[in-house]
Amino acid sequence: MAARVQYLSASLLKTLREAPADAETLNHRLLVRAGYVRRSAAGLWSWLPLGKRVLDNVARVVREEMDAIGAQEVLLPALLPREPYEVSGRYEEYGDLLFRLRDRKGGDYLLGPTHEEIFTQLVKDQATSYKDLPVILYQIQTKYRDEARPRSGILRGREFQMKDSYSFDTDDEGLATAYRLHREAYIRIFARLGLDYRIVSAVSGAMGGSASEEFLAPAAAGEDTFASCAACGYAANTEAVTVTVPPADPAAHPPLEELDTPDTPTIETLAAHVGAPASATLKNLLVKVDGEITAVGVPGDREVDLGKLAEHLAPAVVEVVTAEDFATRPDLVRGYVGPQGMAGKAFPYIADPRVAPGTAWITGANRPDTHARNVVCGRDFEVDRYLDVVVVEPGDPCPSCGAGLGLERGIEIGHIFQLGRKYADAFALDVLGREGKPVRVTMGSYGIGVSRAVAALAEQTADDRGLCWPKEIAPADVHVVAAGKAVQTELARDVAERLGAAGLRVLVDDRAGLSPGVKFADAELIGVPTILIVGRAAPDGRVELKDRRTGEREELPVDEAIERLIAAR
Amino acid sequence: MAARVQYLSASLLKTLREAPADAETLNHRLLVRAGYVRRSAAGLWSWLPLGKRVLDNVARVVREEMDAIGAQEVLLPALLPREPYEVSGRYEEYGDLLFRLRDRKGGDYLLGPTHEEIFTQLVKDQATSYKDLPVILYQIQTKYRDEARPRSGILRGREFQMKDSYSFDTDDEGLATAYRLHREAYIRIFARLGLDYRIVSAVSGAMGGSASEEFLAPAAAGEDTFASCAACGYAANTEAVTVTVPPADPAAHPPLEELDTPDTPTIETLAAHVGAPASATLKNLLVKVDGEITAVGVPGDREVDLGKLAEHLAPAVVEVVTAEDFATRPDLVRGYVGPQGMAGKAFPYIADPRVAPGTAWITGANRPDTHARNVVCGRDFEVDRYLDVVVVEPGDPCPSCGAGLGLERGIEIGHIFQLGRKYADAFALDVLGREGKPVRVTMGSYGIGVSRAVAALAEQTADDRGLCWPKEIAPADVHVVAAGKAVQTELARDVAERLGAAGLRVLVDDRAGLSPGVKFADAELIGVPTILIVGRAAPDGRVELKDRRTGEREELPVDEAIERLIAAR
Structure with a gap:
């Protein structure tokens, strides 16, 4: 069983009053200040204990919903040989975005930016008949892209965590089903994560293929601009906005x-x-x-x-x-x-x-x-x-209803593609069809930025006091603050152990030599949804419950507070 | 909730009758034949669905026992800048074993083989006072070593999963305590994994430092030779065996x-x-x-x-x-x-x-x-x-009791080191001591080969029919075989869903068009501890329970079989 009660007195936690000078966005400032992540080098981040918990919580939600659509989890290498990416043409197409390296024998390798090629090879190796399909495979894995300007902390890193999945079908209807299953799973995932998002039409870029939608989380730190129509609900990446003008005489x-x-x-x-x-x-x-x-x-x-x-x-x-x-x-x-x-x-x-x-x-x-x-x-x-090649401007006509479009910024947290047969053609991925003849397989590819979702969540839910996590994603259920002397610290630890024994995940701020004010500020900064304060009324067996988001406080007997937290779990 | 019932009819599973020609060791042959892993390139392996489950189970046990000694989980990048490894001298010392690469700006990077330098920097950044210590940090992460001869499948890969932890203390007693905590945690971990192992004295190689022990799993595929004394229980890596000869006149x-x-x-x-x-x-x-x-x-x-x-x-x-x-x-x-x-x-x-x-x-x-x-x-x-530089031979005197030593082969599954101040000196890692003066920190470093433990387990537990996993590590609790026609398949699925609803993890072989013999052989090969056969007696509501290891079989009513499995969970 994982440690449910984490004592800050025994934790390597250092909160900062000031954000790093280069931190331009809210999530970057707060995740560093609250001790969730630490920069190791440009675009390369360490996840500290609190950050690792949040990252794991996001990954767990993604995993559960992928399992629920019958996807099978695998783990492929991140270090990959050059050859399959030569076959697809992406070894060159990726340009400087690809980390390339040589092994001791001079063989060419790369760090995987996404794994279409390797999954195609895998299925070619494992599936021989239409009976082996359809199949959806996924992994939650470290990915690499040598961004020209890594920025916004973990939002655009050069090493990041991604859920990538791939569907394999013998016909277009199958692909459409896999695409729909993913779309629905993504809707459930982002809802559980508590993310505000828009599904927008997208062009598929270097991935190739046809139908494609992005899940964008509106945020000031967003690097994607999308167009949306207040009249009909149409939304699209600006790169995908189309214009139709009727011909005249x-x-x-x-x-x-x-x-x-x-x-x-x-x-x-x-x-x-x-x-x-x-x-x-x-x-x-x-x-x-x-x-x-x-x-x-x-x-x-x-x-x-x-x-x-x-x-x-x-x-x-x-x-x-x-x-x-x-x-x-x-x-x-x-x-x-x-x-x-x-x-x-x-x-x-x-x-x-x-x-x-x-x-x-x-x-x-x-x-x-x-x-x-x-x-x-x-x-x-x-x-x-x-070709639709002009920069979209606010007020341009909605391709769907003709009303004026608005422009918003968003963080790309998910992307679903109908790849079609691009990779299957490159690797001659056929299976024996129902009629006994080879059938070319059709594929989809689907991504969720797991570490990026953490940044998007921080960006969307934070307030001026700090981070403010949704319940399912928070690094703990309750943050117990010992605000006082020995009697408060002792009661705080006792309360924490009782909550932990009941299955709640608890942070306890039992650090010595810090004023209650410093601890309260740290609790707000860290952003666990419920704060339990053991303060002046502790000798009377009373504590305070505080809602991190609303700031509402209530003093009540300690047993009642514990019962209520267990019931609300 | 993760999918508890996995239908083989919907799985991408392909078992092989023949092992690959280059598979020299038992674990390599069986893990490939049973569809647990697949080679992507030399020393680079994909974990397929069954393999991923086993890998996750090992990681879970490791994580629980690390949490239990108060270690805090983090996740550091695998792609690392050159500078800290220059400071420690390991950028050169590692020689060809290190994967090195350049980014788009010409900066030098490496793929982390182990992370002493980065953890030292992290703690230097986060800890300022003796009050911030002791601390133990760990991660379960992908590591890279460009082995000259990657072999034995996942046993010696170039990309592999490792648990690495690092302890930080202000004095030698603290280091000794962290070392002892790790030693005890490792003993619990390997016991839970069901591994047979020996703790042997070791020299620490490129890691530097003083006290050091290895956990070796005796196996024919082992790449380490160790000496052991049947008389007194002494065991040491042959590189660490010492000889003492009294001086004469x-x-x-x-x-x-x-x-x-x-x-x-x-x-x-x-x-x-x-x-x-x-x-x-x-x-x-x-x-x-x-x-x-x-x-x-x-x-x-x-x-x-x-x-x-x-x-x-x-x-x-x-x-x-x-x-x-x-x-x-x-x-x-x-x-x-x-x-x-x-x-x-x-x-x-x-x-x-x-x-x-x-x-x-x-x-x-x-x-x-x-x-x-x-x-x-x-x-x-x-x-x-x-210097002790001769090759140890069987019968050499035990350094502890003088009796004749024996030589055995083993797989290194764990390694614990007292690093001392080597890295703290390199990075000037001091904290303010109790007396108000800077104190140089002393460190330990501790590893478990998570993917290698899977290989060691396969190697030690397999028999001539296939893999044979210990309960806690198996990819499922029960393997249900539908051996017959529609009536059997229907009952098998029903039984599987009932077991899954009770919280058991179940594989169901409901594949069409395969003989019972093929399915039985696959079940033995895959190695789930308990096999439930829905066969000839299915119309009478009777099934067979078979113990994978002993081969013992018993026919009993289906409800009783389900109850017994739930009770034995």
Whole structure:
């Protein structure tokens, strides 16, 4: 049986009055100040006794709910050979994010950022027939990513705890079921953890695949921005927000007209010169896609999200165009590029959906100091490919109902993907089907940031006095404070042992030489939901119960206090 | 609540009739055949569902007993910065055993083989006063060592699970207490695990420090050899066996006499030529210690253990002498070296304790084709340093009682060290003492190979039919076999659910299309202690209970079987 009563007098606990200078976010400041975690190096954290308990509690909830959907727990190595990641292409795709190393024989290895490849190999080895499927495997394991800017304490570490699971099915219906089971399990998990969260549509990034949703916990420290619609409940990662503009009739516009526009190489100078809003102009951003110069057309008042563009075009490499590139292409007049006569000829032309067939624009005329107006999509130029690549802004139309979207920040605590057959194809993962022929397996991959959930919980539940854990996750059920001299300390220890014997997890602040004020402040900072104070009324056999969140206090006889805590367990 | 009933029809379990060709040891063969573990790469193993359960059970026992001695659980990173290991000197000392890597900024990191440095830093950061001590911290964590020859499956992997703990005290008595607490906890842990083990004296190797004992589980697959005395119970790692020979009177021997001994450069040719046993001759092995030629004198019938020599002389580097080295030293006559006139002059002279003062030897005369007899230690030569460096052989005298020692092979499952102040000195770890002055902290370090204990248990408890787990460690309490058709399968599932509802962990073999024989063989291979067979008598409501170890079987009514299993829980 684990030690249920933890005496602070015998604990290695050091609370801090001041947060470390580099701690920018609430969870970072409080988890360090309250002695839950300690930095070992950039992005590498030690979990101290209180932190380890909270981490274990989160892992326990995750484990129970994964078991409940019939997932089987395994543990794969974190140190992995290069070969399977070569097969999938991710050894290169991950770039600097991957920790790579050599063993004593010169063999190439990596520290696993996520384990699709290894699970695919495992199932290929173990499953031979459709009868062996479906199966869901999971692990709660240490993962590694060499973040460029590890920050926010444990929120974005380079070594972190993750639950990753993988589903294997012979058909799309099976995958949809595994996806739904995970979605429901995640809803139960985050509810039990007491996390406020939104489920948002997502693009799947380097993971490949199709359907994908993120679980985001709204928080100021969040690194993800998501769009949400107050009218219909739609929510999506901003990278996944789509725009639909109905086509109009190209013939409804006057003919194209060139304009003498000296010294107007930017949208601002052009709009001022012609006396039109920036939104009436067409901005043509030049980029290189795998070395080929490509134009991206968006309304003049919008910004291109280069990360989003790169995601869409991956694995192709997207780079900005340099002066040297212009020097090799005298047909491209810097500041005066337009798609008319050029799109599909001088360059491939990618456009935002707002540049819809039938819309008319003011844009460059491909000659110095000259623009054109009434440049109509579908009449004066064609678009090779539509992509949602503009930065989403508050008030943009909801793709679902058309109302204005709001933008919020959130912490990604979970992510579910329908991978499909990407990895099964790479590893030729087939099983014998019901009809006796090989069937290619379809997969899903599902993650929960276990250590990150601790940060998100701290962020969402803390107040100005400190941490404030939900009951199921707290490092203890009760924090007993001995506020006084020997008589208080003795009673506090006795109460703690009685609570411990009844199965409650108890912290007892029996440290000598500290004032009650210091102990009260530490109790608030540590954030156990219920504080039991053994103070002035101790000689009369009375103690105080205090609710950490509400601050409500009540004095009552010690036996009654103990009974009530046991009953509320 | 974790899933208590596991249906094999829904499990990713594949048992193998044949062990992998490279599996040399029993635990490796059986753990792979029974589907507990799977090799991902050399020395890198995946724990499959059954294996994960056993691993968790071992970890749980370790955790409970560590908590019981007041140790506090933490979790430190496995990816560690180079600097602290530079401070301790272990970054170099570990040599090829250490996995080293660089991050994206070119910073040097390593994968932790053990964490003395980081725990020392942690306590230096958290503890300021003697009041903060003593403290014992532990973690159950993934460790990394780049073994030259990873083998025996999980027994010697390159990534493995270890419990490591560290004690911090202000005085030697405190350290002795922490050491004793660990020793007692280890005794309880290995007893609960059902492991047969010996506690043996050990040298501490690269860890530094003084008192040290190993817990070795006798097994054919063991990689450690230890010496034990049937007479008095003494046991020690062979590297730690010492020899004491009382000094005799050097004057009791006739004077030194040179002998013409052509063509006798080896002990064998010399012994044959002079008609004396090899044990009467003195072998002088030349080595280089940090580049300096050094002679090591041992009786002619004994071998020098170069590893043991290197351990004694660490951190000095020990190398064998080459022909080139001889070329630079014409005073050293190859095959005819003796210590007389040379020891302490031509070379430092290290000797085995058997070369005691007053003993007489036949040895080289430092001239070609010439030896000498009656070469007496303390009269004709002096020894600079005595070290126990010969390979221990069966029948060597017990250092405790003098009876003949036996040699056995064992698996190192635990190791306890009194480190003393080695790391505290390196990191200047002081706390304010009771008298108001800084006191240097003294440390202990204590390990249990958690994954290795699984291998040791498999090795010790298996029989020719398969694995055979002790109750507390087994992946389930009962293995229910549905041996027949629908009626049997239905009853088996019903029985399993009733047992699961009562809190037992149950495996149910409800796989379709397999003969009872195959299922029985798999049950024996998997090794759950109790097998419940739902077979021919199922229509009469009768089942069979079988003890996996003894093979005893009993048929009884199903309700009675369930009651008995619940009662025996």
